[in-house]
Amino acid sequence: MSNAFTKLSQDKLNTAVAGVLCPRLEAILGDRGPGHCMRVTDLDDEVMESVCKELRRSHPDGNIFILGSHEQESLPYRVTSTKLVELRNPDINGELRQPLLVFIPTSLRTSAEDSFGVATFEELTFTTIYEDLIESLLDRLPATLVGHVRDLFGILTEEEWLFADDVSRVRYLLTALENGIDGETLGASLYELTLVPDFKLFADPGMVTGKIRRNLVSVRNLMISHKSVRGRIADLGLSDKALESRLFTYFEKYDIQEPEVWTPPITLDKSWWSISFDKWIFQEELSLDKVLLTVLETDLPVVQEDEDDDQLSGLIGQQILVPNDRRKMNVVFEVNPHPGKVSGLDHFTVQIISQNDGPVGKSKKVKVWKPKRTTATVSLLKLNKIEFEEGWHFIRVLPWTVDGDPIPLETDDGSESSKQSYESEPFYVLPSGSIEEEPPQRAIPIERSLEHARFRLQLTALGDERDPDEIALSGVSWAEGGRSKKASRQEILRAKFGREGAVQIPLSRMLKTIEQRILAEPKH
Structure with a gap:
């Protein structure tokens, strides 16, 4: 890191969410007819403000409001519950009004709530909006880094790291993008996921997943240990005593039990860049080949x-x-x-x-x-x-x-x-596809008859929770090499069952001889 790092503002987060939501809401508004009423209740208040503002900018005469109390009537786009009921009904001429969309803050309680419940207002839900925003932001990452970031998210999910919910992941990606997306800014932005910033996280691709896991374990141990601050730092097993001393000084200023508070300054305050995770060298790493x-x-x-x-x-x-x-x-x-x-x-x-x-x-x-x-x-x-x-x-x-x-x-x-x-x-x-292939077989099993083979394979299919009726014969031929070593009067018939493999069926040489004579002179 050589330049100052910019913290993501709440306004930019709200703007990003609005950028995904507004096109969807505009499409819904265009699809609904006059007199139709809709409500949105599952967004944060600040996000509702941003989305409503953007929709009113593109639809200045639209019936798009935020429900507010009587004390909030002077705020932009606000409508009281009484006015909302009026807008729900036809106008003074009996004409249906254009579609009505209202954002209802989760913190607001009103006595007239029954008047705009789900019985009369269509409930629009956007529970996956942050997941969708994550995908759109991942598409903006360099191709060489996007796989590693997905690995990072996968590890946090696997480890059930509660500090890395969907909102935190959006903030992480937006923060890196805000500061000029590259491996260094992605590592520096780890504080948004409550991990120790690591400016060289992606310097060695083979070490990325291991460093992420070590980072998470270190933060978790520092947070939950019952030892003193000095004892917790000592338990990290760092090889650099000077770094241990700097960490002790750092945690005199920040509460070690609140990693969501102490991880951001390591990036945002240049004076603490010296304790970023890329400086944490552990003792056992020195002896590893x-x-x-x-x-x-x-x-x-x-x-x-x-x-x-x-x-x-x-x-x-x-x-x-x-x-x-x-x-x-x-x-x-x-x-x-x-x-x-x-x-x-x-x-x-x-x-x-x-x-x-x-x-x-x-x-x-x-x-x-x-x-x-x-x-x-x-x-x-x-x-x-x-x-x-x-x-x-x-x-x-x-x-x-x-x-x-x-x-x-x-x-x-x-x-x-x-x-x-x-x-x-x-x-x-291809999860839903199908491809025919003959599986490799080190040893081809011997069966007493074709039906014995079919029955065994059907039982195997049942054990694998597959349809036994799909077991079908795909080909039959005499095995190359002729006679069986065990019995000179036997030949081997090889029966193939597609992807289930092949089986061997010992038969009398006389049957093969008769078949060959019939094929040689079919008219007789």
């Missing part, structure tokens, strides 16, 4: 060139995941050096990441291993239970200590790809 992680492959199918399905034709050559068809996927990643040689390394996490929405589902934990191999194959199961949104996703693998702290990641300087080595190639998720 770096590790190079490389995601080698996933076993997802690739859309072929002859694909004629409209949903898939635009994805030719790309990997695809259809959760209803493919309920498990395998991921292969490589570790260098061997996990046993990395100081502090305890486990890896394998996580599906949406390019738009961040982490999806739960992460899979993989403990370090002792065998000499440097690769690991991980199966992600029950994909059909995950609430996927259609779009591009990828796999991210990260290393952790036993306490859940991140292990530093080595970057692959030789790679020409824009993606990180610890992330897989992107794949497209």
